[in-house]
Amino acid sequence: MIKDISLARKQTRVIDPAKNLHQRQLKQRIAFALIWLAGIIAITALLFIVGYMVSNGFKVINLEFLTTxxxxxxxxxxxxxxxxxxxxxxxxxxxxxxxxxxxxxxxxxxxxxxxxxxxxxxxxxxxxxxxxxxxxxxxxxxxxxxxxxxxxxxxxxxxxxxxxxxxxxxxxxxxxxxxxxxxxxxxxxxxxxxxxxxxxxxxxxxxxxxxxxxxxxxxxxxxxxxxxxxxxxxxxxxxxxxxxxxxxxxxxxxxxxxxxxxxxxxxxxxxxxxxxxxxxxxxxxxxxxxxxxxxxxxxxxxxxxxxx
Amino acid sequence: MIDNNHVIPQTKIRVENFNLFYGKFQALDKITIDIPSNQITAIIGPSGCGKSTFIRSFNRMNELIPSVRTEGKIILDSKDIFEIDPVELRKQVGMVFQRPNPFPKTIFENIAFGPRAHGIRDHRILEEIVEKSLRQAALWDEVKDTLNKSGLALSGGQQQRLCIARALAVEPEVILMDEPASALDPIATLKIEELIEQLKEKYTIVIVTHNMQQAARASDFTLFFNMAESRAGYLVESGKTTDIFTNPKNELTEQYISGRFG
Amino acid sequence: MARELFERKIKQIQDEILLLGSMVEQATLDSVTSFKDRDIQTAKALIEDDQNINDKRFAIENAILILLATQQPLAHDLRLLAAMLLVANELERMGDYAKGIANNTIRLGISDLPIPYRDIEKMGELAVSMLHRSLSAFISEDISQALAIPHEDDEVDALFNKCYRTIVNGMIANPATIDDASLLLWVVHNLERLADRVVNICERTVFIKSGEMMEMDGSEDEVEG
CATH class of the missing domain: 1.10.3720.10 (MetI-like)
Structure with a gap:
């Protein structure tokens, strides 16, 4: 019984609540940053493609292009x-x-x-x-x-x-x-x-x-x-x-x-x-x-x- | 004691030695009972005692589950329901479910769906049926100006009354209700009970409920089901609701309704 | 076992009913004794103490109503609570009989009327004994006791008739005593009625146990005093 209590104390000493919280929040920030980065890269690539097509393509688009x-x-x-x-x-x-x-x-x-x-x-x-x-x-x-x-x-x-x-x-x-x-x-x-x-x-x-x-x-x-x-x-x-x-x-x-x-x-x-x-x-x-x-x-x- | 039921009501549904199996598991064990005509019969009992399975036998909804097998007879008026086409049977024996399940259609279409499926095409007749059903379900005044709104836009209690109206629209003789108020708030629950009381004039009503007070308030006859050790449901006691709730004959019924088990 | 709190509360009310019962028993015995001893002091105290009996009865009634409202009792529980409601009422009325006897003690003053003390005392003791046993039978739901006790009411009735004869004969012999002697009639009448109400408690006991409402013997139809 007493052994158990001392063991429990040891464990609580190892895990410092404040530090633990800090670590967990840090992990979360890094993960969010990575997710944002991935999103931004994907959207940029997409916008680049669409932008390239549209900016170059629209030069030739007119009524005649569509109707002949x-x-x-x-x-x-x-x-x-x-x-x-x-x-x-x-x-x-x-x-x-x-x-x-x-x-x-x-x-x-x-x-x-x-x-x-x-x-x-x-x-x-x-x-x-x-x-x-x-x-x-x-x-x-x-x-x-x-x-x-x-x-x-x-x-x-x-x-x-x-x-x-x-x-x-x-x-x-x-x-x-x-x-x-x-x-x-x-x-x-x-x-x-x-x-x-x-x-x-x-x-x-x-x-x-x-x-x-x-x-x-x-x-x-x-x-x-x-x-x-x-x-x-x-x-x-x-x-x-x-x-x-x-x-x-x-x-x-x-x-x-x-x-x-x-x-x-x-x-x-x-x-x-x-x-x-x-x-x-x-x-x-x-x-x-x-x-x-x-x-x-x-x-x-x-x-x-x-x-x- | 004052007794208003001097006349012994006629039997609407007669259940004789009815057994039901899910594969090898026996869910209902030798149920024999007469369900009186134009009365409200409540079925109470602990979870898993087969109450829902039992009333789902009356309109053969259990048969949607492939492994279901039944023995014994259920006689509606004078015909064995297992000799009637289920589609025809379900027109005579309507059902209201535990959770209100209006279709994602307008209020009008929700109610007209049944009659239309049974071949009524004339819009004027459909309008009449819709109004009549909604009035019977005590919902007309609340929705008469919004018949073209979705049935899902109604409150829970209104949705359940819509489902009752939908069941009434095909003019059944029996209405089965599987815990119709268990998903509703107390006021909506009382409204449903009030409605059920009015409906018994024209319909035979069988209601499964978890809520003992509801059975006590809203029914004329009560059946108490219990689960045997084999987990098969069986009928313990049946009788007038007033007797069952003040002076049950069976010790198990006594314990169950006074909240000592279940 | 579900509903332990509910059962504990029912037990508490049962204890309160036994307590009310013993208050009524004591008041009845005291009223008869003080009547015999012409003890106006005690009689006055009894009249004041009746308020305690009334208060206790209201407390019990209230506790039962709260249980009815909050626990929605059914079947046996419902019959038990309904019966306790009625029994509390019966006990309160019995308390009023004791109070009535005390009132007559005071009104009779020191009149030198010939009084059948022995029989009146016997009536009082018998009625209180019936009450005591009927309440134990009520609490323990002892049907055989509840069915047996009402037969003793015949004995009380016999004593009542005997006293009645004696008092009426006295009136005839000496018409000047009619005013005082009629007070005596009320005393024996109250004791007789108390025993009748014991029969009601026995009826409730049978009702709790079996759900049957049965009328037991007892001279119910007499006018109350």
């Missing part, structure tokens, strides 16, 4: 009008294909198969397979989607370099993203909503369509907008599936050129580096606007339904 189509050739003459339209077409096509598939898959995985997940039976095996595939696909470099699209859609299905080939390949590219964000959004819908709906005597489908999907909508929309950004920014996949025609696509089987692709081509095959920068600047602005749109829309949603 590229002239082709090594000089890089002309504007970017057809590439803007092609980008919009491709985004719409890709999302039209990918969103229903992705959302459907996520709904299937979350709502219809929870009881099978992790179980050793056919459905459980299938779910695990889908989940693993989605995770692998999300980490695969985009050029591999491009090669797959080229092999399957362009060559094997003979869709050629076309909007359709690109849209299908693009859909493969963004599918994992949509599935994962939708799955996460569905998982955050409280169990109480599901029970509340079923307790009213609704069918499971009425529950999903009437309560679960609307509640998960902000998350799903975020996933879709992220996918839009991904399609806008992608070059590798479309390089090998969309072809590169600077003309306006006439139908789904026409070749075309998105803005990002145009930037790549301007930079690598022409002397008009300033126009590449100009197009990039517009791309960056669009991406920034898209991000703002996500923020605003998700805030609007939560505002509307939290009632504040």
């Amino acid at each position: 189509r590229p002239a082709g050739g090594v000089s890089g003459k002309g504007g970017i009008s057809t590439t803007i339209v092609t980008t919009i077409y491709l985004v719409l096509l890709t999302i039209t294909i990918a969103a229903p598939l992705g959302i459907g898959t996520a709904v299937f995985m979350v709502e219809y198969t929870t009881e099978y997940a992790g179980k050793k039976n056919l459905v459980g095996y299938l779910i695990n397979l889908i989940r693993t595939s989605v995770e692998i696909l999300a980490g695969v470099p985009s050029i591999i989607f491009g090669l797959f699209g080229f092999a399957v859609f362009v060559s094997y299905m003979k869709l050629k370099f076309s909007l359709l080939s690109a849209g299908l390949s693009g859909a493969c590219l963004v599918l994992p993203l949509i599935i994962r964000t939708t799955e996460e959004a569905l998982l955050t819908v409280p169990k109480s909503y599901r029970e509340g709906s079923l307790a009213l005597g609704t069918t499971k489908w009425q529950m999903i369509f009437g309560v679960v999907l609307p509640s998960a909508l902000p998350g799903i929309i975020t996933g879709i907008v992220l996918s839009v950004g991904r399609v806008i920014a992608e070059t590798a996949v479309f390089w090998v599936t969309l072809g590169g025609s600077y003309r306006l696509p006439k139908n789904l089987l026409s070749s075309g050129r998105t803005m990002a692709l145009h930037v790549y081509m301007l930079a690598s095959e022409t002397t008009a580096f300033d126009k590449a920068l100009g197009t990039s600047a517009i791309l960056i602005v669009i991406i920034i606007l898209l991000n703002l749109a996500i923020n605003i829309s998700s805030k609007q949603f939560s505002k509307k339904f939290s009632g504040k």
